[in-house]
Amino acid sequence: MKKYNLSKKWKWSQFSANDMERIKPLLLQDGNEWLKKVRDNRSNYLRVKAPENGEKVVYGSLIYQQSFEDDQDYKIFHFYVTEDQWITVDLALSMFKHINLEFLIRQINRTEHAVDGFLIFLGELMNEMLVEIDQFEVELKTLIWSIRNRNETGILEKVYRRRHELLVWKSLLIPIRELKMGIEEADFEEVSRGEIFTRTCRRIERAVVLLNEYEHEIDSIINLEEVISSHRGNEIMKTLTVITIIFTPIMAYGALWGMNFKYMPELGWRHGYLFAFILVIFTTLLLYGYLKVKGWTGDLLKGKKRGSFFK
Structure with a gap:
């Protein structure tokens, strides 16, 4: 256990999950529910007790780190906050990379x-997240330009990886916003109107705005990819259709002269081979010219330009 006597008015105590007996005397009557959750709960939850006559308390659990690869790889801590004390269980401050302890x-x-102290910690937790979100922004910007310069199936895989990471970030942020609203609901004296509360709320809202904007960007990328994929799929089908039509005369003549009839006049012609060759070339070019005049070939038979979405 670590105990910080940070001022004459309140204290902050840190415990591990094995210190249940030492935690119990510090809690109010409704603290047993929180202790039970500490033993069993592995997900976010929040409770607010704000009686008209009695001490106000906010308690619960908060997942503050989550792996993008494994849903079971996460860090959670439990908190119990009143006006004069703040208790945390399983809070690993050493896990924070960007917080100066x-x-x-x-x-x-x-x-x-104690509530202000808890809010300062939440503000620093948001700073930790914002630094990681900045790195996410760098990766997203790289992805946006990769779509233009080298658009392929691997890029689409990266797009959906970023989309999944964004969902994980939002799942971490939602309970923090709920916690902010819970503190407002408890209506601690002078806290909701204080500078610390305002600053922490602004950091939370800044993260929310950033993630919402990144979500719009990723949705736009996905829509763009769907349009490009649909267009290219249609172009490929058109190209295959045009090629099939152009080579129809060759296949028709090949089928005709590949028959095994006993009497075929062309077999006795001295220049039959040359005639067949010229006929095949002529009808193929004639058919291609017809498609070209009609405008049905367009730019189907041209190669795609580097750095272009459609050409």
Whole structure:
């Protein structure tokens, strides 16, 4: 157990899940429900107790890290917050890559309420997420230009990987927004109107706006890919159709002269081979010219230009 006596008015205590007996005396009467969840719960949840006459409390569990590859690879901690104390269970501060723990403790040390200390931690947690989201933005920008420069099936796989990562980020952010609303619902004195609460809310909303915008970008990429794939599929089918039509005379004459009839006048012609060759070439070119005049070939038989979506 770690205990931080951060001010004369409140304290922050950290426990592991094995310290149940040491946690129980610190809780209010409704703390047994939270302790049971600490033992059994492995998902996000939140409870707000704000009686008219009695101490207000916000408690629950929060998943703060999640692997993009394995749904069972995540980090969760449990919290219990009143005006004069903040209790955490299984909070691994060493897992945060971008949080300066000494600076965090100094910031929390300046607060007058446990709720403000908890809000400062949430703000730093949001900073941690925002740094990771910035890296996501770099990868998304690279992906956007890859679609133009080298559009292939592998790119589509990367698009849907980014889409899945975005869904994971949003699943982490939703319970944090709920927690912010829970603190508002509890209506702790001077907290909802304070600078710390406002700053933390702005960080949460900034992350929400960024993820929503990235979601619009990825949806636009997916729509673009669907249009391009549909267009190219249609072009391929048209091209195959045109090629089949152009070579129809060759196949027809080949089928005709491949028959085994006993009497075939062409077999006795001195220049029959040359005649057949010229006839095949002439009818093929005639048919191609007809398709060209009608405008049915378009640019189907041209190669795709590098860096172009359709040409």
